[in-house]
Amino acid sequence: MSNLYYGLDDFVSDMNNLLALGPTQQSLFDRGSRYLKQLILNPNSIEETFKLPYGKGPRPFHGSYLLHRGTNGLSIISIVWGPGDHIDPHDHLTWGMIGVMENCLTETRFKRIDNHKRNGFAMLEKTRVDKTRPGEISLLVPLSDEIHQIDNETDRPTVEIHVYGEDLSKLNRHKFDLKTNVVTDFKSGKYDNELRCR
Numbered sequence: 401m402s403n404l405y406y407g408l409d410d411f412v413s414d415m416n417n418l419l420a421l422g423p424t425q426q427s428l429f430d431r432g433s434r435y436l437k438q439l440i441l442n443p444n445s446i447e448e449t450f451k452l453p454y455g456k457g458p459r460p461f462h463g464s465y466l467l468h469r470g471t472n473g474l475s476i477i478s479i480v481w482g483p484g485d486h487i488d489p490h491d492h493l494t495w496g497m498i499g500v501m502e503n504c505l506t507e508t509r510f511k512r513i514d515n516h517k518r519n520g521f522a523m524l525e526k527t528r529v530d531k532t533r534p535g536e537i538s539l540l541v542p543l544s545d546e547i548h549q550i551d552n553e554t555d556r557p558t559v560e561i562h563v564y565g566e567d568l569s570k571l572n573r574h575k576f577d578l579k580t581n582v583v584t585d586f587k588s589g590k591y592d593n594e595l596r597c598r
């Protein structure tokens with residue numbers, strides 16, 4: 401299928417078919433990345449509204465929009481990171497694929513180097529820093545490579561599509577404080593387009 405016409409419905413259908421096969425992690429990422437790449441290379445695949453900052457609330461230059469939530473756990477979200485946007489290191493507890501549609505983003509990856517035995521405590525070690533650009537995808541691998549910090553170091557918004565194997569609002573995830581080594585539990589809140597519908 402041509403990139404020009406590959407849209408969200410095509411992506412959802414391809415991902416659902418792939419997940420129904422019960423793929424290995426490698427196959428999931430290989431094929432899923434190919435599908436996601438087609439989606440993010442088509443500038444018209446996502447409604448324009450979902451590529452813009454929300455414009456109000458505590459983070460007016462940020463936006464997070466739920467594009468799809470399936471009964472099989474498949475979740476697709478568009479995130480807009482404003483200039484200077486930052487999120488501290490956090491985990492995901494499910495597989496993920498993140499593709500950049502517009503501009504670029506700095507993603508810093510970490511691994512835990514403590515023994516996981518002290519409640520509320522974690523020591524992280526930085527493993528790499530990647531600059532992700534349009535058409536590029538980074539992968540979140542549960543338990544082994546899924547802790548990251550995100551920064552938009554540019555002076556304009558960055559648009560990304562996030563794809564996860566679970567509904568993040570149902571997962572108890574963790575934020576990590578690099579200075580104090582304190583771990584804080586958190587859950588994803590509502591997306592901006594869900595709030596708008598209330």
Ligand SMILES: [Fe+2]
Pocket residue numbers: 490492548
């Ligand atoms: Fe994340």
